[in-house]
Amino acid sequence: MKALIKNGIGFYPPAYEVKSIHILIEDGIITKLSEDEIKVAADVKVFNVGGNLVIPGLLDCHTHLSQSFGRGIYDNLHLTQWLNKMIYHFNLTENEVYLATQLGCIEAIKSGTTTIAEMTTAEPYDEICIQAIADSGLRADVCSALGDFQEGENPPPELNADQVLEEMRNTYNKWQGACDGRITVRVSPVGLPACTEELMRGSRDLANELGVGIHTHCSEGEAETANAYERFGCSEVEALERFGVLGSDCQLVHCIWLTEHDKQLIADYDCSVVTCPSTNTKVTDGMPPMPDLFKLDVNIAIGCDGEASSGTYDMLQEARMVSLLGKVSSMDAVMFTAEQTFEMITKNGLQSIGFDTRVGELKPGYKADITVMEYPSPHLIDERRLMSNLIYSATGGDVLSVFVEGEPLMWKRELTKIDEKVVVAKTLEAMRKATHLMP
Template identity: 30%
Template sequence: MVDLILKNGTVATMNERREVIENGSVVIEENRIRDVDNTKQINKQYSAEREIDCEGKLILPGLVDSHVHLGQALIRACADDMPLVPWLKERVLPLQGIAYEKGDGKLSAKLCALEMIKSGTTTFVEALLHGKYIEEMIEGIVESGMRGAISKSLMNQPDYADQSGAIPKCMRENGEKTLQQTRKLIDKWHGAADNRIHIWYGLRTPGGATVDFYRRAAEEAKEHDTGFTIHLAEVKDDIRYLENEFGMTPMEFMKHCNIVGENTIYAHGVWLPEKDFQIIKENNCTLSHNPASNLKLGSGIAPIPEMLNHGVNVALGCDGGPSNDNYDMIREMKLAALIHKGRKLDPTLMPAETILKMATINGARGTVWDSDIGSLEPGKLADIIVVNLNKVHSAPVRNPISNLVYAGHEGNVETTIINGNIIMESREIRTLDEEKILKEVIKQASKIDERLNLNIDTRWPKI
């Protein structure tokens, strides 16, 4: 007798052969997948404590968001129509560093988790958590039931590229202390909550740290057998700075600092030159593509088809509340599929199947959890979502992968299972009190704006 069977659905396994089982079932025992096969075969072999009928629905691995800012959900829509450095210096960082008080970090993490769970994300990589409220944010994620690699912000300079003092005083940290804090977080949290929580090293963008500091962080990550992530080549300023200061391309600089390896995720990569693609590929690194954020901030469009042609492992990410305004990976998938067709004037680029691969198994590979997540195969962890595409906005279903990528959104996700636990069923989240959290978010948002004397409103006259 097994614990749960998801039966009668279309199963997108995302296994090595990318097999799709038209009338398939997934067998779950404790927190792992026991079997995946056609329903007729599963019915012969198994009985379960509970069965969920998924007829007419798509069963697939939970989505992996490879670049998230948990602390920015509570400051959604705080900095529209601003370039990156003023956006950071005047709004995004002060709102977190000055305006946040105890409890706000945890509330932001829970709001972010709610949206991710409801839109089918089961695993994420948090890019840069500031030390002040990092533990309460981790606690929020543990309570949510999600799986995440959470990165402590590391820096020893207050600059962004060649812009001196771009990081405001409220978010500046002592380099030695950030390394000490990270080690303490690893001791306390790495592998916590049944191995749902991993602690990574979150490196500030070049300009925010010295070469020696980067190398120390890379060595520590290796010693602790964990990962690290860094924003890279997001804007043209990054390219100019590395060329003028070091005479290197971004990936030559990463290699120079030992920030390479299968445990490394670079976010954005908008302005990476072609010669860097091979360095990423040769070192088994991952590039996190964040199209919505890059477009909203006017940063540009990353050359993703070209990277894929070079064999780069490209994952997908939503980034944060002020740069994207949502944490919905399904919406991000559509954008990632469309913008490159328009950029290259080629509708054959970036088909739906490629995009879903980026959002599942490629993301899993970047987190170094790919032996356990990213596909539906016996022995892997039961991180699974059930999607109903028979909705007004996404029916009729001909190719379910296409319908998901081009016509879907978070409202199509009905069930989210993480580590074998049903976190959401029939759109009802079991781990977090959605109504209570939303009420608190509305209440706290106005207080946060007041603390920074912000009055953000429409540009149109109100009467």
């Protein structure tokens, strides 16, 4: 099947110059990109984007979409208190999990995201969560937040290491390559504070056997990081190295309480780091040392995390925060330029996930995962400074249309796969009844 996205303007790397852009798509793949108009046969589906800004679809590299139901419930809590509340009280019904996840998908699509790395937090309904994502049309690399060790005052885990690994294998068997390859799976011990050495070593063995990567929280909270010292006599990153977890297929989420040695280990093992600035600031995780990791050439991607901690699935807002926090925490005004930050939400995201499929850039041979932003607008206006406008001034609210593999998930602000009005109305009704969620 052929499609044409015509009459846009777009960035042309490496200098990100703004020029006209026309994109020919065949079977979901970009086959031609041109500044000049592309002539096509009458049977080709044409999307005229009318001079608006065309960018690669954004990659959100860490989400817990079902937590969209928890937005605002657990405000004004420090991470340790927040974790206790979440684990004791945040038990959604099957219907709530589906609605909450679709609500998260709507927000992601409407703000220009085309790929998510979802760590489900909906036990025992993780399957429902993945199904809701599959139904949305988003591209997703999915895993479940599973542990086998009692963390702090949390309830004891229900599964041992073998049972957790079996669940991960079952998820892989059911979902790897589903929806014509749009859904992939990775191995995800939730994080060392809630995992045993046995589970961490088993996760690496399973990831190697299945040929997939590992996704795990790492060094997020000060107290949680200190607990790792008590249990293992070393930092979380050092323990992960000892258990064989670190590698270029490893996404470490947060990475705040790092020693200098930890930073060097992350660089030496070529791990990717996913930073989640709204969560890190809102639940007072701490200041992520991304500038130090950047100077060590670590691949940095960005995630919105769950809305119960971050309050948003808008990647442009997260990108803006990463750049601003990077500048002020390093007191270096050239840290995290608009162009460098844009790469964190596009090509760096792909590198962190390690898909075989190519997304995150507009190039022949890449999947046609594409976002269209309203242009010109009061805050997206100067062609010579458009990348700066995009990172520092635009938000997800400027997104008009979103494509995955050349198929619109949203066209002119109308969703095509999800009935937004129905999902919002049903979710509001469910939220009003959900007294079981209140702390």
